[in-house]
Amino acid sequence: MNRATLSTAKRPADLPALNEHIAALPPYNAGLSLAEAQRLGGREDMARLASNENPDGCAPGVLAALTGAALEPWRYADPSCTALRAALEAHTGVTADRIVIGNGSEEMILAVIRVLLGPGRDLLTVLPSFGLHGICATSLGAGVAHVAMTPQGGFDIDGLCAALARRPAMLALSSPWNPVGPALDAPALDRLLAAADPARTAILFDEAYFEYADPANRPDALTMLARWGGHWASLRSFSKAWGLAGLRVGYALCSSPALAVAVTNAKTPFNVNAAAQAAALAALDDPAWMQASVARCAAERARMAAALAGMGLFMPPSQTNFLFIDLRRDAEPVAAALLREGVIVKPWREPRYESFLRVTIGTAAENERFLAAMRKLA
16 A cells, blocks of 8 residues: 555544444453463463363264265355255254254354344343343344343243243243253243243244253253244254364254244355355264263263362252352452463353353363362362
8 A cells, every 4th residue: 555545545533433233242252262271371281171162072974074075165055054954854853944054053143133133122131141142132232131040040930030021022041051051941941931922022042052951851942932932943053062163053943934034034145164064964963972972971060060069169050061160259360270270261251240160071081180270279
């Protein structure tokens, strides 16, 4: 760029105003990258227990699909994800015309909220929350109301029902609950649906941790939502139990084909790349691998929870691949000290919950490293 070009460039005062809803958004707490954690911790060897990734990796068939001759990176991927939606129809029982595939379930959160919310409409969610539920609503000029968790770390069903009586435009819940861990059972979900007016309130039911939920107590949410009758979308992910976090594949199971069309229109075309589609199909072909990984996680989670309780720490009961631990002191310095011990965790930053630390269930060796560090810091 020469001097003449520079002299005619717009000064900041001449620029149009930024979208105020976007400009004021808080940053999403994505956690530390490995490189940043190594820099801050001053060491190379790190147990990565901050982002709820699957330490078992992914099924062998996924890696084969990613290196096979059928994958053609020079071709555009199927924008409709036709084969994957057909496979998910068989897997979930939801017809393909009600399934939308996303670049992670996070893209589906934004797409569903774009369809069903807007300025002057309110979203109801819980506290602490999965940040993108509120961030996406705020980005559209919608209001966000919260109902805090109970002192025992559970859903405040009475509080949520009272808030639903005010007829918000949307209820957004994750079950199992990120970042806390519990899941709704059938009676609790039934109470919430009875309190929600299907003519006024849509439901975003975020089930990213669906596969980790206790099958003995997991409600048939799809049937219950269908019987309720309003607009709803259940969101699920390949990032967690299926081990595809780096490829970004999630999906929305929608209440109707019409809602699925609208959600499709609210996302970009070609949003799920060819490698991600191939990997998700291969993952679905090996449910036994996923189930074995979930069982290993549950055993390690129980072992970690017992050890941490033995240190006098409180955790809500978790049906996820993480624990939400109340340290009863500021979690940030503890997280920094854990980094120096070679363990990456996520300190929670929402007001009122700064004493909580979220730790992913890793390998047995990683978990033991975390526990040893916690004993040292106690």
